[in-house]
Amino acid sequence: MSQPRSSSRYLSAQDEDKIIKEWRKQTMKECDAFVKAFAECSQGRTVSIAWACRDQNKAMNDCLRTYRTQDRLDAIRQKLMDEKQTKLQVASPNEP
Template structure:
């Protein structure tokens, strides 16, 4: 009895479409991208959203009955603008504003250190341990990680960094 060739039973794979944004992001970074995406979609459909909100104002469970037409218009507008291309452009905007976010983070961290130093002087508290202060400065100077961890034997573990 002849066995069927295994290659004849395999399904062909769909073609791989290269992504415009190949770097993997962390969950919090993806959430930031989603926030940008949702804000863009809401801004494009702001008139429809306002019309539905105006209709639903002062109603409770009856809003679903009385405002079904404005709700349908609002949802169709949002479906029209919630496209993968829009999500890609939101991701590109997130990457474009990356350096701006890094500068803002550094500014806030420096301000925090200055305020803590001032309060220690004001209340006569001892200075912060030099090693702790050095680690905080190193942590502040590290950039935002995008694209995962580097692979290889020379990779430092998180436990070693702290």
């Protein structure tokens, strides 16, 4: 008889999408000031953004690279898997 799929090992495409969205949300929250500074600088500009907002763009991208890491993504994924495992255990507790 095959083992049931464990939520700690398998995530649906919907779960993965949720993880990516949370990762992006957390990153944007951490870098909010840098994103706003770049947005303010770029307002009303077209081609001149490249040189006029170079410093703000670099600062924003440095922040995003700092927080948008594989380790953070893995931590969010692990948290979701732990939550799913807990729900699974509550839904079908082991009987002695």
